[in-house]
Amino acid sequence: MIDSHARIEALAAARERIALVLTLLMILLYFGFIALVAFARPVLARLVLPGLSLGILLGALVIVVSWLLTWVYVRWMAANYDDEIHRLREGR
């Protein structure tokens, strides 16, 4: 019981750490984009390709990177969390 408690604490701390880091990255990503929209309009108007402005590219990237962050989390949890939870549940 004491042992399983320490293991849960360790697991909880690890999950909270990755969740916090990814949440902060998400906040930086989106509010970074909003900050550019608000304060760097000429930069966003610059064309990367004919027709494709940096603003449109970054807007699309915010969506894609958000989804990639959820993928990172799901992979991290599958690799570092699920097996240990399974063992704890089985009482091992």
Place this chain on the structure above:
Amino acid sequence: MTAQGTAIGQPNPVAMAFFFGFIGVTLGITWWAARRTRTTEHFYAAGRTVTAGQNGVALAGDYMSAASFLGIAGLVSTTGFDGLIFSTGWLVGWPIVLFLIAEPLRNLGRYTFADVLAARLGATPVRVAAAAGTLATVTLYLIAQMVGAGGLISLMFGLSYETAIVLVGAAMIAYVLFGGMLATTWVQIVKAALLLSGAALLAIMVLWRFELNPARLFAAAAERYGAGVLAPGKLVANPLDAVSLGLALMFGTAGLPHILMRFYTVPDARAARRSVFYATGIIGVFYLMTFVLGFGAMVLVGPDAIRAVDKGGNMAAPLLAELLGGRPFLGFIAAVAFATILAVVAGLTLSGAAALSHDLWANVVRHGRAAEGEELRVARVATLGLGVLTVLLGITFKGQNVAFMVSLAFAIAASGNFPALVLCIFWRRCTTSGAVASMATGTLGTLGLIALSPTVQVDILGRPDAWFPLKNPALVTLPLSFAVGIVVSLVTPSTRVREGYAEWERRMHLGAAAK
């Protein structure tokens, strides 16, 4: 194309056929689900038998409203890049739901997010506060959806506004009343499939004309309407407004009761996690398609023709469909928009009914001693009452400017529901008084500040200026709600709650079954 050249607003046989087809299929689903809905666990949580993949699609269905399909496409078609800011904003809440809320919620609660608070803190006060926050969010969201629905449906099908509202209300009540969460889930899945395939088909038809290269489409838009459409314009004249709305969208998603409720329909926390991953992918693809639909409507239909049909630009996607696929395709897209509205209001009504029957009646009034059958009966009465109220509110608010109510619902969810939930789940020293104070501050503060904001004072009441400068109050109310929750918890310490945290953490990770 001119406004006179469109068949929008005339009875459209294809739209009618698709629409009645959708109603027929979903009522069939409801009949099937009704025979499997015998307990409260079935009614609120579909017997926890929904798979991660199904729930992912259903979450996307619950979230992708007609406002985002028609509204964002319209905004992009008339303003260009500025509309895209909304496309991204509507997605960024989902990773937050995944990282902070989905799994603890699944392991710590049964049917509503108030269950989580009540499992750790003083049950009665937190349930009352959480139910109030839920009902405020749900009611505002419902009014916005219903008024939008009435307007859109009368515009597209030529029905009267009131008929449209009653039709939506009747179908929604039938789904929830008889089929509970199981029917609601499958209505969401059918709707999400229709919406995605409709939008994808439309996007491909647009890109076909631009050699399947989005950059050529954007270039055509810039050529015709100036390079300004590819860059930020005057919509974000006030950066603080943009940040405040961003906060509401980002953290509001993680406090929307009808979204949170969906995590109880899957068997375990791992399935809840995977369902958010799927939902984020689906919703992301959908919002990326709004880039193409919006610019496609701008180039092919033209902003003036779009505004001529509807000042708000909401008809951009239907007009685009008519131009590219004629009246049959217009009919299909119109029916998809109708299905979209129906599914969203069904999910909202179910979560409102759960707050009334599960949180207020069964646990506050009857102190958890209500029999299973009694709670189920109350849940059905609550569904009926809420459905009728929604129809009446929809008719009452006819012609009013209610677009702000969606962002207001997000602001309440972000500052009323989200902070208390985070403090209760992750903070050892959180107390009952702290959580209640945080929810009350967030909900009442948001309602108060929105009443003093330019949205209400200038846009609706027509005053020259407003006392509170921001259109969305989340920038003030979200941090305030966290601060109040923390300060009140610190001045009302509870040894019992603090010492129970080890057991709480155990349940959060191992689930309720592990004692």
